[in-house]
Amino acid sequence: MAAKIVVTQPVHAEQLQRLRDAGHEVVALDSPHGLSPEELIEHTKDADALLSQLTDKLTADVFANTTLTIVATIATGYDNIDVAAAQKAKTTVTRTPDVLTDATADLAMTLMLSVARQIPESDASTREHGTGPFQLLREPMGIDISGATLGIVGLGRIGEALAHRAHFGFGMKILYTARSQHPAAEDRFGAVRLPLGQLLAQSDVVSLHAPLNDETRHLINRDTLKLMKPNAILINTGRGPLVNEKDLAEALLDNTIAGAGLDVFENEPDVHPDLLAAGTKTVLTPHIGSATAKTRLAMASLAVDNILAVLAGEPPLTPVG
Ligand code: DGY
DSSP, X not given: OOOEEEEOSOOOHHHHHHHHHTTOEXXXXXOSSOOOHHHHHHHHTTOSEEEEOTTSOBOHHHHHTOOOSEEEESSSOOTTBOHHHHHHTTOEEEOOOSTTHHHHHHHHHHHHHHHHTTHHHHHHHHHHHOOOSXXXXXXXXXXXXXXOEEEEESOSHHHXXXXXXXXXXXXXXXXXXXXXXXXXHHHHHOOEEOOHHHHHHHOSEEEEOOOOSTTXXXXXXXXXXXXXXXXXXXXXXXXXXXXXXXXXHHHHHTTSSSEEEESSOTBTTBOOXXXXXXXXXXXXXXXXXXXXXXXXXXXXXXXXHHHHHHHTTOOOSSBOO
């Protein structure tokens, strides 16, 4: 049966065509930003499916005022969706795990190396002043990543892919926090599970991969930052609100920690001004963890697969929960 599918933001044309080819009506809103609950209700009142993104705010109100069969978010994280309200409204929610694991782990590794070796700053100074004379005792010096200790907060798929790169590529020792023990990661990488405080105290680099929820919001704050080593680097490619940005900026400015590589921010699209003031101690990127052409296409394609399956009465491929 033909269904009405609302698409909030721009998506690969060929993926939308797959929905039309299956006989469905596609309403592409092409919004340049995420939709508010009010906008979502207005546009999806009589829709069957929603192809959404992480900046759309799918609150309980949306599910109470629509009759959506499926919401397919083109993201692995779904903290923007009230999943309990969706379940109550009998709306299936799907996400796009796995297909973005490698790209996101690659970016976490890139940020780690960029901060440790001051790549943006070195690039800018070379463009402006040339290399200058070679100096054995140049300042500032970089930090070694090879052989250092990496603490992974949340050893899910992306955390594990980062552990693989860090351990086999850079000889890093792997520590992790997770709800449950990961015997496979312990066998493969010699990973050691620790409580958060001990992980922070022992790691040279801490990389955040936990989902955002009430328990993990502001996991990194003034108190937990104080547990970290003064030469440590914090990496966040997960969700911005895992970190209290004001506290992080303070910790960078007063040398509590050495640097931070951030791809996600507490109040996207804004970046806390104090973080900008931390200057060369931070490397900042605009939520591009999954932004390779192949990965973004795979994400869109998987979300469309989910919609087509559910509208055809089949089980979703990658449901939330
Ligand atoms: C996700 O999928 O949750 C990322 O943040 C965006 O790719």
